[in-house]
Amino acid sequence: MAKLTMIKAITNALDEELGRDDKVQIFGEDVGKNGGVFRATDGLQKKYGPERVYDTPLAESGIIGLANGLAMQGFRPVPEIQFMGFVFEAFDQIAGQLARERFRMGGSRNFPVTIRTPFGGGVHTPELHSDSFEGLVAQVPGLRVVVPSGPYDAKGLLISSIRSDDPVIFLEHMKLYRSVKEEVPDKAYTVALDQAAVKREGTDVSIITYGYLVQASLQAAADLAKDGINAEVVDLRTIAPLDEDTILSSVRKTGRVVLVQEAQKQAGVSAQVAALIAEKGILSLDAPIKRVAAPDTPYPFSQGETVWLPNKQDIVNAVKETVNF
Amino acid sequence: MGQLDFEKLKHTPQYETLQVLNENGEIVNRDLMPDLTDEQLVELFKQMIWSRIVDDRSTKLNRQGRLGFFAPTAGEEASQMASNFAMTKDDYLLGGYRDVPELVKHGLPLAKAFMWSKGMVNGNKYEKELNAMPPQIIIGAQYVQTAGVALGLKKKGAKALAYTYTGDGGTSQGDFYEGMNFAGAFKAPALFVVQNNKYAISVPRELQTAAPVLAQKAVAVGIPGIVVDGMDALAVYSAAKQARDYIIAGNGPVMLETLTYRYGPHTLSGDDPKRYRTKEEEDAWHAKDPLVRMRKFLTDKGIWNQDQEDAYEQEVEKEINQAIQEVESQPAESVTEYLQNEFVETPPAIQKQIDEISTKEGK
Numbered sequence: 001m002a003k004l005t006m007i008k009a010i011t012n013a014l015d016e017e018l019g020r021d022d023k024v025q026i027f028g029e030d031v032g033k034n035g036g037v038f039r040a041t042d043g044l045q046k047k048y049g050p051e052r053v054y055d056t057p058l059a060e061s062g063i064i065g066l067a068n069g070l071a072m073q074g075f076r077p078v079p080e081i082q083f084m085g086f087v088f089e090a091f092d093q094i095a096g097q098l099a100r101e102r103f104r105m106g107g108s109r110n111f112p113v114t115i116r117t118p119f120g121g122g123v124h125t126p127e128l129h130s131d132s133f134e135g136l137v138a139q140v141p142g143l144r145v146v147v148p149s150g151p152y153d154a155k156g157l158l159i160s161s162i163r164s165d166d167p168v169i170f171l172e173h174m175k176l177y178r179s180v181k182e183e184v185p186d187k188a189y190t191v192a193l194d195q196a197a198v199k200r201e202g203t204d205v206s207i208i209t210y211g212y213l214v215q216a217s218l219q220a221a222a223d224l225a226k227d228g229i230n231a232e233v234v235d236l237r238t239i240a241p242l243d244e245d246t247i248l249s250s251v252r253k254t255g256r257v258v259l260v261q262e263a264q265k266q267a268g269v270s271a272q273v274a275a276l277i278a279e280k281g282i283l284s285l286d287a288p289i290k291r292v293a294a295p296d297t298p299y300p301f302s303q304g305e306t307v308w309l310p311n312k313q314d315i316v317n318a319v320k321e322t323v324n325f
Numbered sequence: 326m327g328q329l330d331f332e333k334l335k336h337t338p339q340y341e342t343l344q345v346l347n348e349n350g351e352i353v354n355r356d357l358m359p360d361l362t363d364e365q366l367v368e369l370f371k372q373m374i375w376s377r378i379v380d381d382r383s384t385k386l387n388r389q390g391r392l393g394f395f396a397p398t399a400g401e402e403a404s405q406m407a408s409n410f411a412m413t414k415d416d417y418l419l420g421g422y423r424d425v426p427e428l429v430k431h432g433l434p435l436a437k438a439f440m441w442s443k444g445m446v447n448g449n450k451y452e453k454e455l456n457a458m459p460p461q462i463i464i465g466a467q468y469v470q471t472a473g474v475a476l477g478l479k480k481k482g483a484k485a486l487a488y489t490y491t492g493d494g495g496t497s498q499g500d501f502y503e504g505m506n507f508a509g510a511f512k513a514p515a516l517f518v519v520q521n522n523k524y525a526i527s528v529p530r531e532l533q534t535a536a537p538v539l540a541q542k543a544v545a546v547g548i549p550g551i552v553v554d555g556m557d558a559l560a561v562y563s564a565a566k567q568a569r570d571y572i573i574a575g576n577g578p579v580m581l582e583t584l585t586y587r588y589g590p591h592t593l594s595g596d597d598p599k600r601y602r603t604k605e606e607e608d609a610w611h612a613k614d615p616l617v618r619m620r621k622f623l624t625d626k627g628i629w630n631q632d633q634e635d636a637y638e639q640e641v642e643k644e645i646n647q648a649i650q651e652v653e654s655q656p657a658e659s660v661t662e663y664l665q666n667e668f669v670e671t672p673p674a675i676q677k678q679i680d681e682i683s684t685k686e687g688k
Contacts, residue, residue, distance in 0.1 A: 051480060057510050062469050062503035069473015072417070072458065073481065077473075092500075096463055097470070105459060106450035107666030142667055165669035194672040241674035 004184040007177040009151035010040050010116075013158040014078065016188040018048045024162060025070060026053045028063055028080030037082060038118060038177055060086050064093035064115065068101070071111045078162055084119035084171065085128030085299075087137070098167050099142035113168075114161045120173035120212055120262060121309055124302040130174070131299045132263035134211075137169050138240035138272070144168045144193055145240040149214035151182040153237060156191025164193060173212040180215060194238050196246035202232030205319050206250040208273055209260035210236040213310065217260055220315035229323055239269045247273060248281045255286040256325075258318045262310060265293040287325035290318045329564065331571050331579065334549035338541035342552050342584060345559035348613050350621025352559075359563040363628045369410050369558060370619050370629065371637055373402040376426040377616060378641045379435075380589070383442070387593045391649060393443045396423040397589030403615035404520050404555035404583035406430065408488075411565035412516075415485040417474045418457040419467040423520075423587075424490045431457055435648040445658055446666075456485075464495045464525075468504025468517065475513035475578065486514035486572050494525025496542060497533050505580060506546040512577040516568055517543075519582045520555065526591045527601035543580035555583030556613040559622075586610040661688050 004012065017024050026041055032055040035042035045053040056063050060081055067077035081087055087094070094115065101111045121130035138145045146161055146168055148154035154172070161168040199214060200221050207217045214235045221231040234250050236242065251257055257277060259270035274289050292310045300308045347353045361369070380399045386392040398405060401423070409427040412418070418431050425438050432455045440448030441459065449459040461467040467489045474487035495501055496519055508515040519539050523530050536542060543550025551568065553560040561583055568579040588611065590596035598607075623629035661683040664675060671679070 057503075057507055059499075059503045059506070061500055062472065062507045065466070065469025065500065065504065066473040066476060066507060069470040069475070069487070070477045072470070072474050073477025075477055075480070092463055092466055093469060097466055102669070103663065103667045104446065104449055106446045106662075108450045108452075110669055144672070194674075238672075241672040244674055244677070 001183050001185055003181040004151050005178045005181055006148070006151040006154045006172070007038055007040055009155040009184045010158060010172065011042055011044070012184065013155040013162070014041060014044060015047070017159060017162045018044060018052060020188065021076060023074060023076040024052070024078060025075050026078045026080070027056050027066065029056060029058055029082045031055060031080050036080065038174070040080070040116070060089035061093050064090040064098065067113045067115070068093060068098050068111065071113050072109070076112045076162065078114045078116060081115060081117040083129045084117045084133050085131045087117065087133055094137065094143070094169070095140040099140045102166070103142055110165045111167050112165045114158070114164070114170055115168070116170045116172065118172045118174045118177075120175055121299060121305050122175045122212070124305070127299070127301070130305070132261070134171055134239055135263055135268040138269055142167065143240065144238055145171065146193060146238050147171045147173070147211045148237070149199070149211055149235050150176065150180050151184050153191050153197075155184055156189050157193070157237065159188055160190040160193050163190070168193070171211070175212045176215070191237070194241065194243055196237055196243040197235045198232060198246070198250065199235045200231065200233040202230040202254065204230045204254060205256040205258060205323055206232045206234055206254045207258045207260055207315065207319065208234045208236065208247060208250070210239055210269070211262065213260045213262055216312045217315055220312045220319065223312070223316055224319055229319060231319055236269070242272065242276065244276055244280070247276060251277055251281040252284045255284050256322045257285065257289045258292060258315065258322055259289060260292045260310060260315055262294060264296045265291060266296050268293065287322050290322045292318045329551060329567050331549040331576065334551065335547055336544060338538060338544050338550065339552055340538055342554050343560050343564060344554040344557050345563055346557045346618050346622055348618055350618040350625060357560065357563045359559060359566055361562070363626070366623060367628055369407060369562065370623055372406040372410065372430055373558060373616055373619060374634065374637060375641050376402045376406055378638060379426060379645065382642075382645050384589070384593060386649060391653070392439060394422070394592065394594070395442055396592045397587055398423060398426055400586045400588040400610065400615070401520060401522060401555070403558035403561050403619070404585040407558040407561035408518055408565040408581065408583070411562050411569055412488055413485065414456065415483065416456065417478065417485065417487040419471050419474065419487065419489040420457070420460055421464070421467065421490050421492070421495070422460040422462055423492070425460060427490070428457055428460065431455070433457065435644060436651040439648055439652045440655065443652060445655065446663065447655065447658065465491055465498030465500035465504070467491070468495075469500045469507065471515050471517065472504045472507035472511070472513060475508050475515035476511050479511070479513050484573055486516055486569060488516040488518065490518045490520055492525060493519065493521040493523065493530045493533055493539060494528065495519065496539050502542070502546070505543065505548060505578065508578040509546040509548045512575070514572045515578040516565070516572060517578060517580040519580065520585055521582055522585045522587045524591075524601065526596060529601070538582065540580060540582040548578045548580060550580045550582065552582045552584065555585030556615045556618070558615055558619050659686055659688065661686055
């Protein structure tokens with residue numbers, strides 16, 4: 001057991017799975033010799049050879065098409081899209097192809113592909129490197145969209161994703177790569193897909209979120225505790241399909257809900273959670289649902305991102321409004 | 326059979342069209358004549374007749390409301406059946422929606438092809454042994470997947486290739502380039518066939534690109550490109566067979582352009598070729614008919630006659646009738662089952678939807 005950053009935990013998970021299953025293949029732009037632009041695949045080509053861990057030509061549709069074709073040959077591909085902002089180039093191969101292959105073949109073939117991609121803001125990138133496009137992929141039937149909020153979950157969820165016989169999009173918030181350290185077991189372990197986690201128990205309000213903002217929400221909850229507000233923090237972990245039971249049981253317990261996401265408000269994950277609560281949990285509510293989200297512009301130029309991004313104080317303010325309703 | 330110079334074709338585009346059998350059924354290029362036995366020549370021709378009859382019957386069945394989506398294939402028999410004839414069952418086929426005849430001759434039961442046409446997912450429920458994906462709808466998407474299948478075959482050390490089809494319009498897609506470029510960069514065993522039938526629905530070949538031949542696009546990714554008369558089964562077979570041998574030997578991918586023509590509309594869903602083609606042009610292509618010249622060649626050779634053709638036609642009619650009966654006796658499909666087949670491990674949220682829809686379906 002050692003305290004690891006999330007990027008190390010991810011490398012660790014990839015290493016474990018390459019070692020365990022010779023069908024696992026890792027490929028993408030710069031993932032080979034260079035070990036990935038964030039070093040997620042650092043040292044893996046050297047350890048497992050260029051037949052298992054390799055660079056591809058620079059084309060995202062080609063990368064995911066390659067993954068789909070390799071899956072047809074019985075491999076377990078783990079392609080990387082260098083930044084989620086580049087996902088549009090591959091959108092047909094993800095949404096039009098991979099996500100529906102098992103469905104369109106009546107269950108006669110499996111497509112165990114795990115697409116890893118960094119996303120999320122706050123690290124001063126050029127355009128289309130920081131966008132939170134998880135809502136786009138969350139709307140695609142047939143995909144699991146998994147978002148870890150820290151090193152321990154990242155390793156366990158990534159191992160579960162790779163071992164899953166279904167396709168997974170695994171979204172790694174860039175701000176989490178090196179900002180948080182947690183105890184991470186050396187050996188392989190799994191964290192279950194399709195299950196949200198209560199990261200902090202509370203009684204007064206449910207903060208429901210995922211990714212980097214789980215960390216901000218936990219900090220907000222600590223601040224709120226000083227004001228006598230006992231907030232529960234629910235980490236969705238798998239944002240599609242949702243773990244309805246964990247969400248609804250938290251709502252029943254607290255009766256007040258703040259939904260927190262970094263993505264723009266329009267048609268996102270929080271909107272889906274709000275709809276679920278409206279359908280199946282509205283009679284438990286003592287106050288209207290409150291959402292904390294980014295404004296509906298494209299991800300801004302880095303000079304504007306500090307204001308644009310939802311932060312701990314926004315969460316604290318929203319919780320207070322909800323609790324004092 | 327004379328050898329095509331694949332190494333030269335990697336960097337020098339071929340602009341002239343290869344032909345073996347001319348419109349009168351005469352051999353015009355002995356060097357390229359493929360080494361096929363009389364039995365194989367007859368079998369290849371039978372597959373072409375089979376495809377022509379299936380096209381004709383599918384059109385009628387569609388008009389009667391007994392079949393659904395259909396993309397006509399008449400005119401393209403040499404291009405489709407002869408290229409497919411040069412492959413083996415170990416090879417992996419990724420076709421487009423017009424490539425159903427190749428898929429059936431590769432091993433998909435005809436009844437399943439009809440079920441797919443009728444919008445039944447069970448038509449896409451493939452046996453493990455069938456090395457193919459269902460017909461691709463998105464133009465070009467199969468090209469990048471072909472690179473992946475080919476790379477997988479290479480990694481497994483299989484003596485097999487991945488082969489794929491698109492049309493002239495498909496060569497304008499980014500995926501067309503990406504697929505060939507990836508396969509070339511990985512030196513993966515893939516055959517990329519472009520069936521140039523002159524129109525992408527209504528848009529003529531000339532509007533797709535400034536390139537004088539489509540095969541020259543192969544040169545850009547450093548792989549050989551060949552142009553053949555796509556109405557000539559012997560030229561198509563010869564080029565495809567030589568390409569396969571070259572690919573299987575570990576030399577990387579090849580692109581094959583076949584110059585062909587679809588006699589019918591784009592699909593049976595309302596397309597009217599009179600809006601974009603002249604009768605004179607259609608007549609000129611009918612004069613190049615792939616079946617007519619092959620029939621003449623085999624008849625002159627003394628290995629085919631009208632009685633055999635009549636008998637074979639009856640056989641095919643019977644096969645089609647049996648297949649369509651099988652399709653019509655299928656139970657209705659169930660949305661419950663669709664949901665059950667979506668994931669290997671069904672997420673709880675999807676299980677709730679299964680429970681709801683199965684109640685609606687009375688299951």
